[in-house]
Each structure stands twice: as structure tokens, then as C-alpha cells.
Amino acid sequence: MSRPDLSVNLGQLRLPNPIMVASGTFGYGLEYERLVDLNQLGALVVRSLTLRPQVGNAPLRLAETPAGMLNAIGLQNEGVEAFILETLPRLRAYSVPLIVSIAGESPEEYAQVAERLQRTSGLAGLELNLACPSPSHRAFDTAPQLTAEVVRAVRQTTDLPLFAKLSANGGDLVPIAQSAVEAGADGLTLIHSVAGLAVNPHTRRFRLASRVGHLTGPAIKPIALCAVWQVRQALPEVPLIGVGGITSLDDVLEFLLVGATAVQVGTGNYLCATLSTDLVGALTDYLTQNEIGTVRELVGAVRDVM
């Protein structure tokens, strides 16, 4: 049979395949350029940019946990201006769709970053990292109103495809997802990390300098699958990007089957630098062997046990 069609549409954004790399786990992409063929990726999501450079948190920033890891990087990044002047020109050498993650302390700050990126060329979309503390100290993605304020502010500054990345830390995700879409998000990235903590019982110290961190990796996969499934039921027309603990083809298939149109590889990049592009190959082989013409046939095709 002919080569299967791996392309997917996230609203107006067409990706050559559904395998993306997740923000924060792949740097600006250039860190991996000698190890990974970036042009084979469905999309590259660069680390969250803020209006001004951020030095990040004091160490220790990481802790390994069973089938997962905690991070508390503190949004260390070069700032949107340096990104546009120094990093983006190098990224433009690649044909991979480029999505920039943005973060901020207020809706206005997100909007300023988005507005600055809107005035440049070569971007395929923006992803809003909403797991940042709002002025009320609650993360923006933990209440519908907070989420909506950021999405609306950004939507007013840009016509780039806009994806709201949400954690499941705010309880029922569906109303938060709905508010993001109503405020103008073209799609949703589910999920951001899960709040977590670890202690070294021998030293009786927290294992992260920030005490609380962000849990990622296979440990959160069932939570992420559940989030994708529930939001898909409530918002069947909204493109969803699944992320959380993907390390294998089976993981990719699970996310597609519960309703994700595309997926992001995050912590898995640390197990094998070429995991994401290996998964593109594995998915192609799977479709070919099972005579599935397009990967889109799998999206939401999960069946009940009986």
C-alpha cells in the first residue's frame, strides 16, 4: 500500500506528523540539533519565554521519582527579545513547524510577549504555559476566569494559532478547558505537569530547593489520558495535544485513541534523545502494517471494554 498519511490538523495549523516535542524538555531545539533531525518532528515547542530574561530557581532543581521526575526550573530563559534576535534566526534554518511557549506573571505580560512574537516571522503558533502563578498566587490554569483572562489578552494581540496548555491541578478540567476555548484558544495542550513534592528522609530535607515542583514522566500518563478523554467528551471539536509520560509507540496510540490529534514527547527526550523522531518512524510502520491510511483514523477511536 502507499505510504500512510501522518499529517494532522490542529485547527488551521497543519503538521506533517503528530509527534511534537514538549516545551521545556527540548530547550530551544538547537541543543539537540546535532543528535536529532529536527525536520522530522511534527512540531518543535521551544521553552517558555518571558518578557524579560529569567535566571531561574536556585538548585536543586530536579529530583527523580518512581517513573517520573520533579522539576522546578523557575522558567529560566533568555527572554523574548534575545530569542528573536539570537535564537530564532538559527531555528529558521529548519522547516519544522515552530511553536513558542510563553509565560508571564499577568495577562498583560503574556500579551506583551505574544505581541512581540506576532511581529516576527517563522512561527507556526504559540502555546500558553498557564501553570504560572497569577497575581493572586494561584496558577492561571486552576480557575476558568484566570485562564480566560490570559487567553483573551493574548488572542487580542495575535492571529497565530494559539494553544492553551493546562495542568489538571485545578480540579475539574472541563470548565477550565471550556473557558480557554471561549476566550479564543484554537486548541488545548493536555496536560501540564502535576504538582508534586519529594523529601529525602535520611537528611529530612526537601529534595527541591523550591520544595514543591512539577511532576512529569510516565507517572502522570494515566492522569493525562484521563484529562484528554474528559475534555474530548465535552469539547469534541477542539483539537487536543496530549502530553504526559510518552516513551513508546503504545503511549502515542493511547493518547490518539482517547482523542488527542497530536502528542508531545517531554521527559522521554531524556531517556533517548531521538525518541521523538524514532516514534515518527514507529508510527509510520504501525500504520503501514495495519493498513491504516491516515493517522487521523485513530483519533478518538477508543472502544469500551465490552
Next chain:
Amino acid sequence: MASWELQAVVVEHRQRAPNQYELILHAPPIAQTAQPGQYVLVRPMETLAPLWRRPYSILRANPDKGVISIFYSVQSQFTELLSLKPLGSQMSVLGPLGHGFQREQGVQRHILVAGGFGAPPLSFFASRLVSALSPDEQILILAGARRRDLLVGLDEFRALGAEVRIATEDGSQGYAGRVTDLLSEALCEPLPSAVYACGPNRMLQMVCEICLVGRVPCQVSVETPMPCGVGACLGCAVKVRAPNGAIWYKRACTDGPVFRAEEVDWE
């Protein structure tokens, strides 16, 4: 600097002491380019727990045979999995990574301070240093550990013809006390010296303080978790200080793991 992610073949687990092993891996491109102080990330398992790859300093590299070796002792689930890898099996290796030790110019004595399991990269460095030594230069090894059974790589250091001074905190071998005491003492000898150190962070901090006070050029190899190895995850932050006092974070995985003493802010 080029790095490779490849399936290395397990050549040998060579026992060096009770519960101390040298793992020899066939990984030609890494063997041909590895520099002292660089490291590899290894992942001997397919499991999700443990999850991360672990960084290991390169103990030696033989470009002709295409092999590298790393040093391990079995003290965790990860190192147990490493120890169980059969000869001839493959494991994922990414490397060589990071910036290693640079030979200091204009000194007569290169002092290598090895704290416990920090010895392997210094052993590799010493072997390369020896072959490039001028007649008026010498190498002094200061090796320290809590107990004598935790001293690593003494045979290699001695085989290079270098002078080796030993300190154990319990006095079971050599000077009874800290290896940093030996360093202070050595720096009193009137020879222009440079210091290269690898070991626990508290030892490195003391080495840096001694060298900064004595205005002795000093390089230290720090240890942190380094999941990605390429500078992407920013998890291996090392606090650094610019001459103007500005504070920020460098990445141990790519900016290091070897840093100059004056850079690192240990506060």
C-alpha cells in the same frame, strides 16, 4: 563538540576492589574524541523506574581499540542494573559530553585532588597529562576518602609514576584527616602549581577556597543530576558569579562539568 547517541557493547566488568568495577564499553566514536573530564550518559535498562540516564565520568578512552570505561560501585537500583548487563549486550550511551579539564600553562606542578569516587576523571586527565609533560613539570596526586576501602584508582596514579599522597578521615590509610589538609600543605611548597579536583561538593568548595586565597589556578568537576546532557533541561544549574558580582546559573552538563574555581558561587 560532537557527541553520539549509540548502542555501546559491554566488553567487560573488571573488578578493581571489593564492590568497585570498571565497565569497559565498545563505543568507537566516543573513544576517539573523549577528553579528560568529559562524561557519558548511560542507560542500561528499559525500565521506567529508575527512569533517568546517569552521568559517568570517563575513566579512560582507548581510541585504537574503540573502547571507553567508566567506574561504578553497586549502591543503588541503577548501579545494580548496570552491574547485571551481560558481556556482549548493548546499552544506550550518549557522549562524550561537557567540557573537561584544561591543562594549565606556566606551572611546574599539576596537583590533582581526588575525593573518593571523584578519582576516575582525574585518572584519565593524569594519563593524558603525563604524555605531554615537560622535564620541569610534575604531577602530584592527593587522594582522599572517608575510609581506605573508598579510595579509588590509586594503582593507576602510581603506574603513571606520579607522587601520590593519601588522606583518610578515619586514618585507615595515609594522613588521618581531610585531603584538603594535604592540599594546603602542598601549596606551602614553593612550586608554581595548578589544581584540578573532583569529588564531593563540600570538598570542592574547600579546594576552591584554598586556591582562591592562595591565587592558585584551579578547576573543579562538579556533580549534579544531568538528565538531558545537552543543555536543554536546565536542571543541572550551577550558581556562578561574574567579576562584577552578577549571579546567574550555568549548566553543569554543557558549560561544565569542569568549572574554574573563581566562577562557582558555593553560597
